[in-house]
Amino acid sequence: MKQESSTLSKVNNDSSIVNNEFIEHDFVAQGTAENKLAKHAIQVHKFGGSSLATSECIKRVLEIIRANCQLNDIVVVSANGKTTDSLFAIYSLVERTIAEQEKQLSDEITAAISVLAQSQAQLITELLNANNSKQLLCQLDKDISQLTTWLAADIAQHKNDILAFGEVWSARLFSALLNEQVCPSNFIDARDFLVIDNEQSGLVDNATSAAQLRQRRQFGKLAVITGYISQDSRGTSCTLGRNGSDYSATIIAALVAASNVTLWTDVDGIYSADPRVVPSARKLHRLPNGVAKELGRLGNPVLHAKTLLPLINPLSEHHTHLHVASSFDAQVIGTEIGKFGQIAKQELSVTYLNDLLLAQSVSFTGDCAAKARAEFAPICMDDQQGFMVITQAQQKSLSHWLASHDVEITFKPVAIIATVGHRVAERGDIKARFKRSLKTAKPLQLVGGDNSHSVIAILPEPCSIELLNKVHHEMTKDARHIGLVVAGMGNIGERFLSLLPAQLNNVYALENLHLVGLLSSKKALINNDGIDVNQATSLFAQQAIAYDNDQLISWLTQHPYDELIVVDITPSEDFSLLYERIFALGIHIIGANKWAASSSTQAYNKLVNTADSHNSLWLGNTTVGAGLPINYAIDDLRQSGDSISELSGIFSGTLSWLFETYDGSVKFSTLLLNALAQGITEPDPREDLSGRDVQRKLLILARKAGFELALEDIDCQNLVPEALQRLSLEDFLSRANELDDYFASALSEATSKAACIRYVARFQYNANAITGNNPAGISAKVSLEVLPKNDPFANLIPGDNIFKINSRWYQDNPLIIQGPGAGRDVTAGGLHSDLVKICQQLAHKQNQVKIKGMS
């Protein structure tokens, strides 16, 4: 279960209040690894330029900070909107001016600087109060005159200083805004701590950078740090290149051993293909590091391989997870990237790169191949056939490198399309499907990526949008992933779980089903990556932790699956009271538990409506007759236009077994304990003997048949003597012999009339019986009846149920369903039947993944 973390809303109205836990430790003064703050899981939040483009956007980001940050967290920002592009354009204009030997900055340049300055000034005045904006405007003025000086004089030397203004302005403004409206904050220019080798390598001096960052952060203040910029060891400003701010965020996360870094951007996650051109692209909820890195390398528009580098350190014990989320829709669950254990969801994606070169040479075989690979890190390479695929930018350096080897090389323009997923290169079925989907594209080669997470096809022509869509469709069409939560691991629940591995192996409809949750009344084991079904009960015994309903609902609210099914195999009324909230989350329920389906008329109708309005499915075939298809039969009759007038029969497996077996030779109480041991009784057998279980079942079937009634409308004969009704289960079982006299005399009285005793349920609807006292024309009761020995209800195999349905179509000759109506195997089997049915229905559901910007 996720722990709720406190957020800045607590410090919102009084910036002098900080979390008491932190107060006695001065962050700056300590500056050691023992610093108490190190114990708190730091989160890094990075906001891209589009998230900070306008005052509206920035206000939205403030709300995200309020809801998601604690004081020791770190915020990394890009330049507002297109500020860096504008600075770059100004820089390029000036470069051209110099090349053309003009002495003065042209009017065009002065105008561009003025537009830039105005847009910054506008953000400042729109967002800050008069006092603070005055201060920032003053600093902006100084920066603009510094910028103008550099542009006029030392342009080449100060290129990076010029480009750095965007992030500096953005961070300074945001920090001032936090101070004014949310919490204490300090602005940090990354050039004051982040040291890299040089701009080309971008290699970070971790020790120096971490130590300097510790000095800069101030206790009790939310640090706002510039993205994109750094310094080299000589103190010269450097940038971190394209998508540098994402890289800054992950570098900083690694420096402070953050638990998580969130890239807040304008898309709500990583998709299985670029959603701008593939409308059916699906959001990828959880990506293992290796898969994410491969996606970034092979052209994913959101992820860049460099971004992940600081977080993937196989030697480190610490794992920082990366989230991609939308600052425009912070409630939507994004994509989580990290080191996940077992991967339940095999999510495939498709990506492509055009404008590449296929380079062929003997130097790419044998011993030389390793050197070539290390030197050029090609997109893909085959050292048997002697080729590699590189970018056009690499052509020159590769030719140069090969010239020193004195060998021939040929280049041919190509593109690649790849399918990426956890260990896909080891999956023959996926490779075959990929190959089939590419038939018309006539790929030159199919190659496994450097790790096993991709299969790459080399194409002779650029990859078209049509081809991308076609391949994506083929690779992902059946990939709706369904999570399964099993509540109740007792008598029936255990059997249900023991049947699950074989079901998952054998039933096609369950292909994308993953067991993700196990619940007992006190403990829960939740694992979004899937719980090994072969070890479900032992994993539960070892790893389950205490939980409460709010934690459960909070997890259900955030689960990362396309669909979630909760199987309720508890006898708990308390659990049934969660159905409303579960349905409202669009989650489906399969219930063996009878409480919800036999709740009050008002509660039941509300549940049905909530499930309906949220497209949540509710199946409960096992609530009556265990695995017998009685619910389905009634549904089917109604849906096909029939109307039911009578329902009767033996609805209790326990009572059937008891009364079919009981002939006076063995005491009734001995038989009862025997039934309990067989697992056919309710957890508390008084639920059966009291008639309540049968009463509930009759209510459930009558409702299915279309009648509106409540438990109180069904007369119920309680067979438990008053004295035993309120005892604990244990005490009741120890005094069960007190039942014996009553049943012995009932049996002997019936026998004297050549009859027998059976507990029978009867429901009847008769339009002619409608009166003021009975406006619905309904009569319903469950009771011990004396039946002739040849009555159909009196000749069952012990434990069997019998259901007799009279309807318009089955008037004189009723429809009979008969068979085992209780027990571990048939009930667990019935639950599996419901599970397959739900999965089949869900397979037909439209893909409802939300794609930003598309209706």
Ligand SMILES: NC(=O)C1=CN([C@@H]2O[C@H](COP(=O)(O)OP(=O)(O)OC[C@H]3O[C@@H](n4cnc5c(N)ncnc54)[C@H](O)[C@@H]3O)[C@@H](O)[C@H]2O)C=CC1
């Ligand atoms: N025995 C049978 O033949 C049939 C039983 N059923 C129904 O199956 C359900 C389970 O019966 P059994 O397995 O015999 O019961 P059980 O008593 O053996 O097991 C119940 C399980 O539910 C768990 N539980 C109780 N309250 C919970 C809560 N609030 N949240 C999560 N878990 C909770 C318990 O920890 C336990 O693991 C009952 O509702 C019963 O009416 C339905 C059809 C047939």
Ligand SMILES: N[C@@H](CC=O)C(=O)O
């Ligand atoms: N105790 C019940 C179990 C199934 O609902 C029965 O015997 O029918």
